Amino acid sequence: MVIVLLTMYPIMLLVMTFYGAKFSGKGKLASDFLSLEQTKLIQGFACIAVVLHHITQQVTGYGVYVKGPITILNYCGIAFTAIFFFSSGYGLITSVYTKEDYLDSFLKKRLPTVLIPFWVINVLGVMLKAFGYGVRYTKLEVISDISGYTLVNSNGWFIIEILFIYLFFYLLFSLFSKKDVALFFLSVVVVLIIVYSFFQGHDADGDKSHWFRGEWWFNSTIVFVFGMYFARFKDGIAAFCNKHYKVVMAITTVLSVIFLYGAVFVVVRYGYYTVGFGFRDKLITLIVQSIYCLVSTMFIILLNMRITLGNKVLKYISGMSVELFLIHGYFVGTIFGSVRMPDVRRFAVVLASSIACTAVISPIVRWLVKKIVALLNPKKFVNDTLEAAIAEEKRKKRSKALRTAIAVIVIIGSVAFISAEFGYRLFAGRRYAEECEAINNAKVGDEVLWGCYETDPAVGKERLSWIVVNKVGDEVCLVTKEGIDGYWYNQKHEPVTWEDSDLRAKLNDREYVSGILSKYELASVVVKNDDIFTLLTVNEAENFFESDRDRQLQVTEEARIEGVNVNELSKVNEWDMKGYRSSWWWLRGTGQADVYAPVVTVDGTIDEHFKEVNRAGGAIRPVVWVNCNRVY
Secondary structure (H helix, E strand, O other), X not given: OHHHHHHHHHHHHHHHHXXXXXXXXXXXXXXXXXXXXXXXXXXXXXHHHHHHHHHHHHHOOOOOOOEOEHHHHHOOHHHHHHHHHHHHHHHHHHHHHHOOOHHHHHHHHHHHHHHHHHHHHHHHHHHHHXXXXXXXXXXXXXXXXXXXXXXXXXXXXXXXXXXXXXXXXXXXXXXXXXXXHHHHHHHHHHHHHHHXXXXXXXXXXXXOEOOOOOHHHOXXXXXXXXXXXXXHOHHHHHHHHHHOHHHHHHHHHHHHHHHHHHHHXXXXXXXXXXXXXXXXXXXXXXXXXXXXXXXXXXXXXXXXXXXXXXOHHHHHHHOOHHXXXXXXXXXXXXXXXXXXXXHHHHHHXXXXXXXXXXXXHHHHHHHHHHHHXXXXXXXXXXXXXXXXXXXXXXXXXXXXXXXXXXXXXXXXXXXXHHHHHHHXXXXXXXXXXXXXXXXXXXXXXXXXXXXXXXXXXOOOOEEEXXXXXXXXXXXXXXXXXXXXXXOOOOOOOOOEOOOOOXXXXXXXXXXXXXXXXXXXXXXXXXXXXXXXXXXXXXXXXXXXXXXXXXXXXXXXXXXXXXXXXXXXXXXXXXXXXXXXXXXXXXXXXXXXXXOXXXXXXXXXXXXXXXXXXXXXXXXXXXXXXXXOOOOO
């Protein structure tokens, strides 16, 4: 019975979509085929489908628990996102090829329509987490989350990606007078975004998505290119498809079903995580899902060739689809994610709450967009004189010259960035091989290089030196030669265990880890007790070093600049005559909560009850276990 009730949700979506629709007649192309209104209505359908997709992911555990036919929605969310990409690509090319001065006000009109809802809903997300769930924000974090630099709203990835594409669209069509040339290079840019995102790896754990990380950044993006070329050659494509409609529709339908099941298979069998066979599995998944997105989008296009959508409910939803797309994630995850309720009720509650909240927010967003667009695009005073015409022509030339200059700078910068990025990856692979050879040949007490970190004020990271302190079979334990950072053991002065400490959380934060290790190095890390990086215990610090002098720790110049405590030879205080520079450093505590944490003092002695957990200035000396003989 539950399965039947769950199936009713996609059925109701189809009823809502096609209610009041009109059939153009046999052999006739619909008069409103892919008109602005029709594409918006199709986006309205896609938006509700995306909401159902995300709820389905939650109730099925990403496909682990089969809940009847609705389970398939767990896998085909990319097809609905592809519709948004198609509409964007199709709309841009249609406009730039048919409107003479389209670029003149493009950024002033287009950016507010995307950024205002994005920022408004980010504000709501920050308020929800701060006031509803007690999340503590610094001022910098507030700015970062609201601006979108960090994605407090995971669905905001689409906005960031489309903004990048909009920027390059504007620059390329400003740079090249021949629009087909600009179209080609924009296609190349979109493909490079896919490639770049592909190599970024899967998104880090946590409640914030990261730019260009995760398969959602690239598995439906190719449809944007399809949308552009469909718009460019629409008349020919539409004429061909209309003439051979039955055959084309039959082939597209069969391919859509085949590649839907293919997309399900590759996600289950291969997936996007670059372990096991590295990028091979990821590439197979990307290719199959991209083809699925293309053929499923073509299926929707063919339907619109014969069917003209139109009813008040769908039109209402389509008018606030951007806001609904962004806001529903809060209800799926943050608000109701941990609330236990029957699956049927979850669909109803999340859908109703998302739409109701969007209905309140959307008018405010639209009002803000309208005001800001009007402010950025003031009405021009019409002057029909010859002098005014000459001045306007000069203004247009200056504007085009400026756009061209900016385009050249951005394109050169992008090429340099891409070259540096892939050059680094090539270099990182070679460096990793050298590091592994040195580690495999090293004995306990030897120094080796592993990863990079900012150790001095010079621009760029430096190679990081480690000491081999233990070897067990193929596994090697490394500890940094110097103190590379400083931090509290715990920011609050309260009893805390190592497992619950802020220092442990920092050491295993994905951004911190990826800031030290390349993807190759990270793949060779042996995780111990769920830790990638950890600290030495009291016993390890005592056994791994022969004397107190060996335990004395120097810190990097960058760590000293950042405020790590350093015991320096003083010219003023004659009592400090030790003649060395060292810092006290944190050790890993026991499982018993305490307001004191063990440290190694500046003299190299071990003291378990000398520093309070919230004492600032202690050095961090990370520990990591690696196995360079793994095969990936």
